[in-house]
Amino acid sequence: MTGSRLEGKVALVTGAARGIGFGIAEKFAAEGARVVMADVLENGADAAARIGNGAEFYRIDLRSRDAIFQMADAVHEKYGHIDVLVNCAGIARPCPSLQLSEEVLDEVIDINMKAPFFCCQAVGRYMRKDGGGSIVNISSGNTRMINVGRLPYGITKGAVNLMTEQLGAEWAMYGIKVNAIAPGWIRTEMVETPLKKGILNADEILSVSPVERFGKVEEIASLACFLACEESDYIVGQVIFADGGWNLGIMPNALNYIKENDKEE
Numbered sequence: 001m002t003g004s005r006l007e008g009k010v011a012l013v014t015g016a017a018r019g020i021g022f023g024i025a026e027k028f029a030a031e032g033a034r035v036v037m038a039d040v041l042e043n044g045a046d047a048a049a050r051i052g053n054g055a056e057f058y059r060i061d062l063r064s065r066d067a068i069f070q071m072a073d074a075v076h077e078k079y080g081h082i083d084v085l086v087n088c089a090g091i092a093r094p095c096p097s098l099q100l101s102e103e104v105l106d107e108v109i110d111i112n113m114k115a116p117f118f119c120c121q122a123v124g125r126y127m128r129k130d131g132g133g134s135i136v137n138i139s140s141g142n143t144r145m146i147n148v149g150r151l152p153y154g155i156t157k158g159a160v161n162l163m164t165e166q167l168g169a170e171w172a173m174y175g176i177k178v179n180a181i182a183p184g185w186i187r188t189e190m191v192e193t194p195l196k197k198g199i200l201n202a203d204e205i206l207s208v209s210p211v212e213r214f215g216k217v218e219e220i221a222s223l224a225c226f227l228a229c230e231e232s233d234y235i236v237g238q239v240i241f242a243d244g245g246w247n248l249g250i251m252p253n254a255l256n257y258i259k260e261n262d263k264e265e
């Protein structure tokens with residue numbers, strides 16, 4: 001669906017070379033935004049070309065704070081304003097906690113927690129100067145539902161939720177709106193790879209899903225668009241769960257009871 005809800009806006013989306021970040025960039029461009037797609041993957045330029053509408057790729061390893069500030073400076077210098085920031089880049093690194101190395105823990109903390117904060121800081125400086133903006137952090141349903149064997153992921157996404165509340169409260173006075181989306185299960189690389197390896201099981205995931213399906217990238221992208229544009233201006237510091245009701249915590253296969261017993265009159 002195309003529209004003009006982000007007409008004239010400049011949006012910086014991290015982790016945009018593929019998956020949910022790509023879907024968000026695509027939606028934003030379709031709504032009229034000029035999108036800068038930041039990612040470490042080399043093929044990001046192809047992704048930007050697929051999107052069109054002046055979308056451009058910015059290659060960056062978000063583990064570097066200096067690189068993040070340079071990116072914000074470069075984007076602001078080119079366009080004169082950055083209206084929307086989406087912190088979508090993230091990694092999972094499943095591992096039993098007793099075997100977790102400091103190296104892996106540091107990597108996940110750097111990418112999932114420190115990078116979104118530094119992006120908020122680097123872009124937030126400009127947003128305050130320019131009179132405001134919208135920040136959307138991509139958290140995870142795993143902040144409510146424990147996914148065993150993903151401690152670094154869970155704690156860093158939990159930190160993203162608190163960072164969203166903290167910055168939402170602190171920066172509202174600058175006209176900077178900070179919110180987060182906690183997606184459920186979307187079949188991107190992050191989910192397909194562990195499904196293929198048998199670390200995740202699709203039937204088990206669906207057995208605790210009230211909507212009995214995986215989510216779609218487009219469903220996260222349209223929520224990100226809503227949070228990025230003026231329509232959501234009274235929503236501040238919130239973490240919105242877009243997970244088909246997974247976080248309600250139904251028992252596996254609990255819906256079978258309703259299917260078997262809730263007959264139409």
Ligand SMILES: NC(=O)c1ccc[n+]([C@@H]2O[C@H](COP(=O)([O-])OP(=O)(O)OC[C@H]3O[C@@H](n4cnc5c(N)ncnc54)[C@H](O)[C@@H]3O)[C@@H](O)[C@H]2O)c1
Nearest residue numbers: 015019020039040061062088089090140183185186188190
């Ligand atoms: N897929 C899901 O079911 C799901 C559920 C909840 C939350 N999320 C979150 O959504 C976000 C996007 O995940 P996805 O499912 O699209 O996964 P993905 O693996 O397809 O995409 C992640 C992107 O982040 C980029 N990235 C990783 N490390 C980077 C770095 N150091 N510098 C720059 N870019 C880097 C990757 O290159 C990739 O393009 C993540 O934050 C993830 O935690 C995903």
